[in-house]
């Protein structure tokens with residue numbers, strides 16, 4: 001029995017796309033953008049810095065501490081389920097370290113088996129071992145998704161293997177990466193299905209969008225990141241117009257926080273900004289998103305997208321208890337006058353009082369349980385120091 005007087009009791013938040021391995025490099029690329037077309041830019045290029053310079057230097061122990069620390073931080077923020085997009089599978093030991101960290105975090109997690117680099121990388125073939133060794137049942141706190149990036153050579157093999165193993169397929173869709181022709185072909189060939197998880201989904205043709213909606217594919221929006229890093233305008237309205245319920249995702253903490261309140265506020269304000277702009281110009285405009293609707297995206301939308309809505313995403317008898325208690329008596333919230341409004345427009349991580357993951361208490365009355373955070377932070381700093389030194393990057397708190 002938990003006395004929840006003065007608290008909002010709601011399902012835990014769900015983040016459907018988070019590169020947790022980047023935790024050691026938090027805020028390093030705050031001003032960066034995502035480009036891979038070789039154009040000279042005034043801002044740092046995420047692609048060059050994170051994927052070409054740093055990620056190749058990760059050892060299994062670096063993967064482990066970043067994955068664990070980032071996951072605990074999200075329990076603290078009320079996120080009880082994540083899809084971890086770990087593009088760090090340079091060897092089977094790297095993969096095992098990521099999975100062990102997700103397990104040790106103690107929350108629901110979908111292990112996204114994406115690519116790695118180097119001589120010992122065994123993506124995608126090692127999916128078969130990983131599935132058998134770590135995910136033989138689909139009933140634990142951890143489940144698996146196949147990374148299936150369509151801009152990688154030979155992606156068809158990953159798609160085929162993922163489907164053979166009964167795994168959902170997840171991929172980044174970024175219009176500036178020139179993916180539209182490949183998507184159109186996959187759509188026309190009937191390859192889209194309810195097992196497809198499209199991340200960002202910028203620059204996709206109208207035909208492919210319609211096929212995605214018809215197939216029951218899922219869209220994960222990383223709204224603050226997409227606005228910050230030039231992925232393209234987040235297709236919030238496109239999803240709504242097609243009757244699709246997207247989920248929200250944090251993406252990369254090297255550039256933006258992974259707390260769910262930032263996700264929700266960015267999404268609702270951007271949708272309403274576009275609609276309000278049309279209204280002010282005297283044009284027809286779509287329905288304004290409500291606070292309750294954006295909470296749906298941050299909870300049940302994510303559960304459906306990850307194929308976990310029979311177990312989480314709502315407070316429903318028979319589901320597992322992924323529950324957060326939010327303090328509605330706090331200085332920044334009281335008095336409580338509108339419940340969804342208070343959660344979406346007023347609250348932040350400090351209001352997350354208690355968090356249960358599958359009935360186990362991970363945070364209790366403001367304190368994270370079961371982990372020595374000071375020790376883990378020291379390990380994370382050692383890992384950060386290794387990565388920066390190995391990359392030949394000087395630590396500079398005011399880097400331009």
Ligand SMILES: [Zn+2]
Nearest residue numbers: 017085172251
């Ligand atoms: Zn991503």
